[in-house]
Amino acid sequence: MNIRENLEQLEVECLSPYAAHSRDSKGRLRQEEPCDIRPVYQRDRDRILHSKSFRRMKDKTQVFLAPNGDHYRTRLTHTLEVSQNARTIAKALRMNEDLVEAIALGHDLGHTPFGHAGERALNMVCPYGYCHSQQSVRIVELLEKNGTGLNLTAEVRDGILNHQTRGMPSTLEGRIVRFSDKVAYIHHDMDDAIRAGILRESDISREISQVIGDTTGERLDHFIHDLVSNSYGKNEICMSEPVAQAMGKLRQFMFERVYQNKEAKSEEEKAEILVQTLYNYYRRHLELLPQDYINLIRRGEPEEKVVCDYIGAMTDRFAIARYEEIYIPKSWHG
16 A cells, blocks of 8 residues: 555545545546656646746735735735645545535636736626636646646546536535635735725624624634534535525625725726737737647637736736737837
């Protein structure tokens, strides 16, 4: 018995009966030799962590576009906070931490430059639409590693695909990440909004704060404790009804005061125009796409999707630089 097999046996002995066991995975799209040290979900986590799309998230918008400050969240720091929350919950419930972490680290790989503004822009111009959760799966199945993908397990891909509110992952680990994503963005987006002067702690109604706390830290702690205490020993991941209702009201408050705030979102229309302009430019000039993307078209991938793949992969800075290079006149240096 090698190290991996010992670890797999420990999972059977120590994890909850409702946890996903590595040795029972539904497998990968392409068969491959197992690692002698790492179980499959740990291997998936490592592949995501070392991918180019994971690194690019450090320069992609979370909520505030290119903020003047060092302490605002990016898409990468959001991802790390989702992972940390999810691992805390998974460990307390004796779920598979490796699976939770792999899903959490991969759930937002498909986000565009400029956050949801970029996603809306591509969804409007591409005939195939654009959804970041579907794009995240496309990245790990196809786009990474020069068109071969990361070949992740079915459980990780399922958790990534179904992490949004309208989805429902097949594993409890995936459902932990689904909750953790909401908890993380409500917590840190409010923290950033307070930092930006858009909100104050006192703006939260007493109806909400009496249930889940008066500060962002208290609310985060309350959400996690409530999820753990209400899910412990059960074949489901759930919150108590009062906390779930308070979370829903807080989320609605954030949409009204932050996500749809004209001051906070004043530059989003420009970002959407920039993204759509780049899309239309590269649709007309497919020959200017990087070779990896041209190869995808030669393999039969729809041109519109491949252009979305390229634009969606861009960081905020790279998208702005490309736009300036194409459309902004340069000074004459003759």
